[in-house]
Amino acid sequence: MPHRSKAQxxxxxxxxxxxxxxxxxxxxxxxxxxxxxxxxxxxxxxxxENKLMMISDLLIKYPGNETFWDLNCNPKILGLGKxxxxxxxxxxxFANSSCLNxxxxxxxxxxxxxxxxxxxxxxxxxxxxxxxxIDASEALIIKRSVLVDGQIAxxxxxxxx
Amino acid sequence: MKGFVFSLDVWVGVIIAxxxxxxxxxxxxxxxxxxxxxxxxxxxxxxILLVLDKTxxxxxxxxxxxxxxxxxGVPSNVGARIDIVLYKCTPYPCVSDSTIKFDSYNLTYxxxxxxxxxxxxxxxxxxxxxxxxxxxxIAQLGVWYK
Numbered sequence: 001m002p003h004r005s006k007a008q009x010x011x012x013x014x015x016x017x018x019x020x021x022x023x024x025x026x027x028x029x030x031x032x033x034x035x036x037x038x039x040x041x042x043x044x045x046x047x048x049e050n051k052l053m054m055i056s057d058l059l060i061k062y063p064g065n066e067t068f069w070d071l072n073c074n075p076k077i078l079g080l081g082k083x084x085x086x087x088x089x090x091x092x093x094f095a096n097s098s099c100l101n102x103x104x105x106x107x108x109x110x111x112x113x114x115x116x117x118x119x120x121x122x123x124x125x126x127x128x129x130x131x132x133x134i135d136a137s138e139a140l141i142i143k144r145s146v147l148v149d150g151q152i153a154x155x156x157x158x159x160x161x
Numbered sequence: 162m163k164g165f166v167f168s169l170d171v172w173v174g175v176i177i178a179x180x181x182x183x184x185x186x187x188x189x190x191x192x193x194x195x196x197x198x199x200x201x202x203x204x205x206x207x208x209i210l211l212v213l214d215k216t217x218x219x220x221x222x223x224x225x226x227x228x229x230x231x232x233x234g235v236p237s238n239v240g241a242r243i244d245i246v247l248y249k250c251t252p253y254p255c256v257s258d259s260t261i262k263f264d265s266y267n268l269t270y271x272x273x274x275x276x277x278x279x280x281x282x283x284x285x286x287x288x289x290x291x292x293x294x295x296x297x298x299i300a301q302l303g304v305w306y307k
Contacts, residue, residue, distance in 0.1 A: 016171075017171070020171060020175060024175065024178055027178075027179075027182065028178075028182070031182055031185065031186070035185065035189060038189055039189075049197050049200070053200070053204070056204075083211060083215065084208055084211050084212055084215065085215055122233065140197070142201055142204065143201075143205065143236045144204065144205070144208050145205065145208040145209050145211075145212045145234045145235075145236075146208070146212065147212055147215055147216065150216075152212055152216070152230060152233040152234045154236060
């Protein structure tokens with residue numbers, strides 16, 4: 001009789017040990033998956049933020065290379081003006097898809113994300129370039145105050161995926 | 162007694178594992194505080210001051226002009242407050258042994274009601290000329306989300 005009782009206790013022990021082990025294992029697996037996805041998402045978002053900031057800075061602070069790239073439509077580095085003063089001719093060239101097509105712009109901006117740009121004053125859009133978001137899972141926008149033809153305007157940059 | 166010790170060990174182990182997991186979840190969720198709006202505000206404040214400078218609004222010290230251009234240059238979802246402080250050479254005009262002293266507050270203007278806890282501030286120094294240097298000036302712009 002004591003022999004039977006001991007064997008039964010062992011089985012219950014094993015059962016509970018397995019239950020606890022698999023519960024913890026499932027919890028850890030779920031947590032691991034959650035952390036990986038979350039960290040990936042945060043990393044992606046930080047990357048988008050950095051790129052959006054750099055692209056907006058590049059375009060409004062730097063006139064581009066060649067300096068008059070809007071004439072031959074063959075820039076090596078894009079830029080629309082200097083110190084927030086944008087050149088209308090460059091804005092027009094940037095928005096003209098026959099001068100710069102979308103994939104060339106993306107390549108020049110060094111972005112794997114889709115982008116949309118618009119320069120606008122308080123009431124109207126002056127120029128727009130890129131692609132507006134379609135079924136975007138994530139989008140980031142930054143509004144920069146600039147001057148276009150001596151008038152105060154906004155340059156809005158958007159990255160999306 | 163031996164069996165009981167074993168169970169206690171298990172429970173202590175399980176509790177430690179759960180505490181570590183909970184701490185990890187808490188740590189990850191608290192590290193997700195979004196700083197992007199603040200970074201954006203900082204950029205916008207600098208941009209607005211630069212635009213005011215490039216339009217020569219600051220240098221003009223013309224209050225109406227500064228107010229108008231500030232209203233135009235601030236995005237609709239952002240509020241802003243500008244303070245311009247003037248410093249002057251003493252004695253005036255500036256000579257080599259002049260000292261720069263506070264002269265006056267030129268302008269304090271706000272585009273909307275202020276929410277002090279959310280303000281991001283940028284500063285820009287500029288000079289006002291009248292033959293020679295008339296004022297050494299500081300424009301301070303605070304911006305916030307409405």
